[in-house]
Amino acid sequence: MRVVAISILQLVFIPTKWLHTPKAHPKRDVFYRIDKGLDVNTKSTSTNSFPWIRAMLVIAATSSALGCANLATNSTKSGAKGITKGITNEAATAPLASTGHRGLIDDAPPLTADKAVQIALINNQNLAAVYAELGFAKAEVFAGARIRNPLLSFSQLDSNAGIDQIVWGISTSLTDLITLRSRKKLAATQALAIEQKVQAYAMATQALTYQHYYQYLASKQRLQVFQEISAISDLILETTQRYSDAGNVTALELAEAKIQSSEAKLALLNAQAAVLVARTEMSEVLGVRASQNWQIAKQLPIPNTANRYSTGDASGKIPAKDTLVQQALEQRLDLQAAQTKIAALTLKLKSHGLENKVGDIELGAERERESDGERLTGPNVEWAVPLFSQGQEDQLKINAELEIAQAQLRQLVLKLDNGIALALAGRENSSNKIIQYQNHLLPAQANAVARTQEEQFFMLIGVFEVLQSKKHQYESLLGLVDAVEEYWLATTALAKAVGVSPKVFIDQSNNGSQGLEDYLQPDPGTDSPKKSHKHQHHGMHNPQPRPAGPTHAKHNQAPDNHASHKNHTQSASAKP
Amino acid sequence: MTSRRNFLGFSGMSAVLSTVAATSAQAKSTVTPETNMSNKSNKELGYNPVRTPNGWTLPYTEKDGVKEFHLIAEEIEHEFAPGSTAKCWGYNGTTPGPTIEAVEGDRVRILVTNSLKEHTTVHWHGLILPSGMDGVGGLSQPQIAPGETFAYEFDLKQNGTHMYHPHADEMTQMAFGMMGMFIIHPKEPEPIDRDYCLLTHNWAMHPGTSRPDPSVMVDFDLWSFNSKVFPAIESIVARTGERVRIRIGNLSMWNHPIHLHGTSFNVTGSDGGRWPQSAWRSESTEIVGVGQTRDIEFVATPGDWAFHCHMSHHTMNAMGHDIPNPTGVNMRGLEGKIRDHLPGFIAMGENGMAEHQQHIDAGHHPGPANTLPMMTGSGPYGPIEMGGMFTLVKVRDDIAPNDFSDPGWYNPPAATIAKRISSNPNYGNPPRKPESG
Ligand SMILES: [Cu+2]
Numbered sequence A: 001m002r003v004v005a006i007s008i009l010q011l012v013f014i015p016t017k018w019l020h021t022p023k024a025h026p027k028r029d030v031f032y033r034i035d036k037g038l039d040v041n042t043k044s045t046s047t048n049s050f051p052w053i054r055a056m057l058v059i060a061a062t063s064s065a066l067g068c069a070n071l072a073t074n075s076t077k078s079g080a081k082g083i084t085k086g087i088t089n090e091a092a093t094a095p096l097a098s099t100g101h102r103g104l105i106d107d108a109p110p111l112t113a114d115k116a117v118q119i120a121l122i123n124n125q126n127l128a129a130v131y132a133e134l135g136f137a138k139a140e141v142f143a144g145a146r147i148r149n150p151l152l153s154f155s156q157l158d159s160n161a162g163i164d165q166i167v168w169g170i171s172t173s174l175t176d177l178i179t180l181r182s183r184k185k186l187a188a189t190q191a192l193a194i195e196q197k198v199q200a201y202a203m204a205t206q207a208l209t210y211q212h213y214y215q216y217l218a219s220k221q222r223l224q225v226f227q228e229i230s231a232i233s234d235l236i237l238e239t240t241q242r243y244s245d246a247g248n249v250t251a252l253e254l255a256e257a258k259i260q261s262s263e264a265k266l267a268l269l270n271a272q273a274a275v276l277v278a279r280t281e282m283s284e285v286l287g288v289r290a291s292q293n294w295q296i297a298k299q300l301p302i303p304n305t306a307n308r309y310s311t312g313d314a315s316g317k318i319p320a321k322d323t324l325v326q327q328a329l330e331q332r333l334d335l336q337a338a339q340t341k342i343a344a345l346t347l348k349l350k351s352h353g354l355e356n357k358v359g360d361i362e363l364g365a366e367r368e369r370e371s372d373g374e375r376l377t378g379p380n381v382e383w384a385v386p387l388f389s390q391g392q393e394d395q396l397k398i399n400a401e402l403e404i405a406q407a408q409l410r411q412l413v414l415k416l417d418n419g420i421a422l423a424l425a426g427r428e429n430s431s432n433k434i435i436q437y438q439n440h441l442l443p444a445q446a447n448a449v450a451r452t453q454e455e456q457f458f459m460l461i462g463v464f465e466v467l468q469s470k471k472h473q474y475e476s477l478l479g480l481v482d483a484v485e486e487y488w489l490a491t492t493a494l495a496k497a498v499g500v501s502p503k504v505f506i507d508q509s510n511n512g513s514q515g516l517e518d519y520l521q522p523d524p525g526t527d528s529p530k531k532s533h534k535h536q537h538h539g540m541h542n543p544q545p546r547p548a549g550p551t552h553a554k555h556n557q558a559p560d561n562h563a564s565h566k567n568h569t570q571s572a573s574a575k576p
Numbered sequence B: 001m002t003s004r005r006n007f008l009g010f011s012g013m014s015a016v017l018s019t020v021a022a023t024s025a026q027a028k029s030t031v032t033p034e035t036n037m038s039n040k041s042n043k044e045l046g047y048n049p050v051r052t053p054n055g056w057t058l059p060y061t062e063k064d065g066v067k068e069f070h071l072i073a074e075e076i077e078h079e080f081a082p083g084s085t086a087k088c089w090g091y092n093g094t095t096p097g098p099t100i101e102a103v104e105g106d107r108v109r110i111l112v113t114n115s116l117k118e119h120t121t122v123h124w125h126g127l128i129l130p131s132g133m134d135g136v137g138g139l140s141q142p143q144i145a146p147g148e149t150f151a152y153e154f155d156l157k158q159n160g161t162h163m164y165h166p167h168a169d170e171m172t173q174m175a176f177g178m179m180g181m182f183i184i185h186p187k188e189p190e191p192i193d194r195d196y197c198l199l200t201h202n203w204a205m206h207p208g209t210s211r212p213d214p215s216v217m218v219d220f221d222l223w224s225f226n227s228k229v230f231p232a233i234e235s236i237v238a239r240t241g242e243r244v245r246i247r248i249g250n251l252s253m254w255n256h257p258i259h260l261h262g263t264s265f266n267v268t269g270s271d272g273g274r275w276p277q278s279a280w281r282s283e284s285t286e287i288v289g290v291g292q293t294r295d296i297e298f299v300a301t302p303g304d305w306a307f308h309c310h311m312s313h314h315t316m317n318a319m320g321h322d323i324p325n326p327t328g329v330n331m332r333g334l335e336g337k338i339r340d341h342l343p344g345f346i347a348m349g350e351n352g353m354a355e356h357q358q359h360i361d362a363g364h365h366p367g368p369a370n371t372l373p374m375m376t377g378s379g380p381y382g383p384i385e386m387g388g389m390f391t392l393v394k395v396r397d398d399i400a401p402n403d404f405s406d407p408g409w410y411n412p413p414a415a416t417i418a419k420r421i422s423s424n425p426n427y428g429n430p431p432r433k434p435e436s437g
Helices: A002-012 A028-035 A042-047 A049-062 A066-078 A081-093 A099-106 A113-123 A125-144 A174-245 A251-286 A321-331 A333-358 A392-457 A463-498 A502-508 A537-541 A559-565 B004-011 B014-024 B170-175 B334-341 B354-362
Strands: A151-157 A165-173 A360-369 A375-384 B061-063 B066-081 B084-091 B100-103 B107-114 B123-125 B149-155 B160-165 B180-185 B194-203 B222-225 B236-239 B243-250 B256-260 B265-270 B281-283 B285-288 B293-299 B303-309 B376-379 B382-386 B390-396
Touching: A113 A125, A113 A174, A113 A251, A113 A502, A125 A174, A151 A360, A165 A174, A165 A375, A174 A251, A174 A333, A174 A360, A174 A463, A174 A502, A174 B334, A321 A333, A321 A392, A321 A463, A333 A360, A333 A392, A392 A463, A463 A502, A463 B334, B100 B107, B160 B170, B160 B243, B160 B265, B160 B293, B180 B194, B180 B243, B194 B236, B236 B243, B243 B256, B243 B285, B256 B293, B281 B285, B285 B293, B354 B376, B354 B382
Parallel strands: B066 B107, B100 B180, B194 B243, B236 B390
Antiparallel strands: A151 A165, A165 A360, A360 A375, B061 B066, B066 B084, B107 B149, B123 B160, B160 B180, B194 B222, B243 B293, B256 B285, B256 B303, B265 B281, B265 B293, B303 B390, B376 B382
């Protein structure tokens, strides 16, 4: 009995080293096995602990942040316990930035996407909940791998002779002992599957952070453009009002200008609302309040045209699709979790088979003190002969679970392939749009504005056409913001599909130094016919500007001085 | 082969030289020394030749008593004034085509070579001639296909101021500049000292483009005398007391009330020749209708006199005819805000358009490529603020008979110039019409 009891104590805790022992991983088999219907054997199950290590490395490598690397290390060494605990404690106060990151949020410079990821990995409340679930799940797994506690029995039978018969007995399940080995393996595998799932969630949280970072940034840039559109629409209205005051435009024209101004204001209000929504969504990913004083960058970086969507293995560019798919098959943590789950179910199936074939055997010992004082001691055996039931219903259930898991894995692989293809196509498509904006539409529009100004200066058209031309130019910037946002979201989606941090691809995207600001600033080279023209041109020729001209004081000049520009001797018509 | 430049150089028509030299580089001259009219004096010619400002006269050869001219229809590069050039169509390298000059009773043969890429014809506008020589494509003759040369031959049975132009795809070909003057002198010399001819036209030369737009019917950009616009139109020069005739033809799409300052001229003729004096009219403005010609005569009086169409938009260069009216619009405080978005923006015209030329002349704000500012030109006292069909009649006391060169600005006796007597806005007490009760 002593021996038995010790074994039980040992079994309650599964040595954590089982979870992390690296073994040779037949990675090339992964896809093959998926195709073969995922006939996962013991060997491949145990090797699934390798990607676990690998996942940590991916996170450590792709997040330059220490906090992130620490996270991986912590959860490796002690499960998710430490993090879960910390977050649970904070949850009592509020979903705020943890003390360690408060400075980062409240005072620090605007968040980069990278810093946002660090905060999200610590603070994201969904992630915290998933970590907490890990505790439950592991408990259940461990419970499944134990030997049932021995049954201690005591009975006292009254006898009419006045001396009671007392029976002491102890029994335990022999079946548990027989299946112990396979159940231990099962438990380890199930635990691994859960940990992989949690890590996959952490990886997904990274991608989610990037996604909301770019969405929030894009919404802010859109707001900036709408501010300009509204400003110019107001100028159109104000100018129309001046023309109306002079009696030179109709009530209809004034009403139309009011419509334009009002519509632009409504669009501006919508843009403001969109910023608020995007900020709130991002705050939830970060696990901080939207109302807190945190900021992100001001400029949505426009990716560099040269490297923008090129694929291929050379020179740090984003690899070709097949390479990325292969990479994803090796790296995706959710894929590994799904594979491990299949392995666990396969083990479970085997383990159940064994139990059911053996039937339930109870081994025990009894000590009996008869009423006459005689003491009897001896073993007993109880066996539930697996005659009528061999646990087929459980087998069927596990089998079905296995089939579901296998189908889910196949779906995951399909989505992975499609996801990479779609994200790559999205990058290329949005890149082409950016090129179209940067190299064609926006220069053409700047040119159009400049030419419109020339025509206005020659009194071929009026001020309103100039203002409309500028407004149109601003409106096109909305499309540029959309395209750039699409590009970064596609890049994030690509990283998610491959199973790496978006930072990897974002660095490879070779961020251009250009941002929207470059386009919002009027370009003196194209917009203004003369560079560095500060409108003091008459001052240069005319030391005494006419004081009387109230409206055009800067432009007006005394006719006498003005004449100094000209050839006094002959008009052009006079030259023979 | 002698180039037209050489030919004209010999001819002594020095004033025409600069204009023609510009076109001779493009035009292939067919002029030979034998055709050099300059060898002939007015007496030999039997008439006082007409002068085509900015243009030229087509030489001819005599062949068996027939005066043979040779026109070639072709695409040309034309300058309306410095800053505005275009691909136009013309004859013998120019628009208008060279002036054809002959004498009543002459038999003329006019060869027409078509160097365009579509067919053409030439209609001799106002001439009395056989139906088959009238030049209406498809009606009086088959069209002259590209590369072909047709010969027209007829007797000149009248005198007067006439024109020629295509009558095949006429709308397009005329819009591109294909037209010229056809002057027939009477057998008996006329008492005219200086005889000028001008052909009016309009051009849809949209600012920034380089080819006339033939689809435009009324809203033209440039209005021209002899396909030039102010300030590139040569002045009409005369000596005090000379009898000057200006023949004006109109192949544009508008009527032009032609106005001469400083004199009362007589309207003395048309394509019907010089009218009997009893039919002359004393005018200061004469409308030359589309398709009409008018001759005006006057005795030159000293000064610089404006000579122009009186449709005020016809004395403007390219301008917007549909712009929001800026007059009276106070843009104070707003101009700067607009400039924040549009550097260089200037609100113009609150107090009238005169400031426009000041801005333009300051040169800080170029306009569109290949066009001309609405108002331009400078005189001795300031901006002239004109364009289009505007030129000057310059009369001086000391001009030599064959001198057509520009004499510069007129220098009037000091006492005869309008002068400022006050800068006080409330000066004097100008009567205003009393309020009606
Ligand atoms: Cu006119």
